[in-house]
Amino acid sequence: MKTHHYKVTINWSGNLGTGTSGYTAYNRNHNLSADNKTENIKLSSDPAFRGDASLYNPEELLVASIASCHMLWYLHLCADAGITVVAYKDLPEGFMEEGGTSPGKFVKVLLHPCVTIKQGGNSQQAIDLHHQANEKCFIANSCNFPIEHEPEIIFEFI
Numbered sequence: 001m002k003t004h005h006y007k008v009t010i011n012w013s014g015n016l017g018t019g020t021s022g023y024t025a026y027n028r029n030h031n032l033s034a035d036n037k038t039e040n041i042k043l044s045s046d047p048a049f050r051g052d053a054s055l056y057n058p059e060e061l062l063v064a065s066i067a068s069c070h071m072l073w074y075l076h077l078c079a080d081a082g083i084t085v086v087a088y089k090d091l092p093e094g095f096m097e098e099g100g101t102s103p104g105k106f107v108k109v110l111l112h113p114c115v116t117i118k119q120g121g122n123s124q125q126a127i128d129l130h131h132q133a134n135e136k137c138f139i140a141n142s143c144n145f146p147i148e149h150e151p152e153i154i155f156e157f158i
Contacts, residue, residue, distance in 0.1 A: 087116035
């Protein structure tokens, strides 16, 4: 078995002068960085939890990670199958529920990939490869909620 290791840095930047002296005394802003990365990503919590709506939140990053991993596997599988993808765009959605006996959890992620393939490609196979991509995605395999997809396949306009 091969083990991969991922290491990032999260640095809270939300101390407004009195730290966490009260729930409303601090903001939720923080930065994500990693060695050898040129960009830091500014984050906050979801606005429903007193976060800054102009910044990404952890829930959005989870949905983005799932969609990104799915796309990378999908492109790999298409290349192996001889399907030429010329464009790929996804508008993924995550659904989280609060209440009951848990503080909140994701119950589903729904991917909406719109894939443009070259004329002559097999559109049914292109759709079917989304199922395989979902089965191979490392992130999807780590989640305890369903990840569904509603793909759209279009042919390149020549």
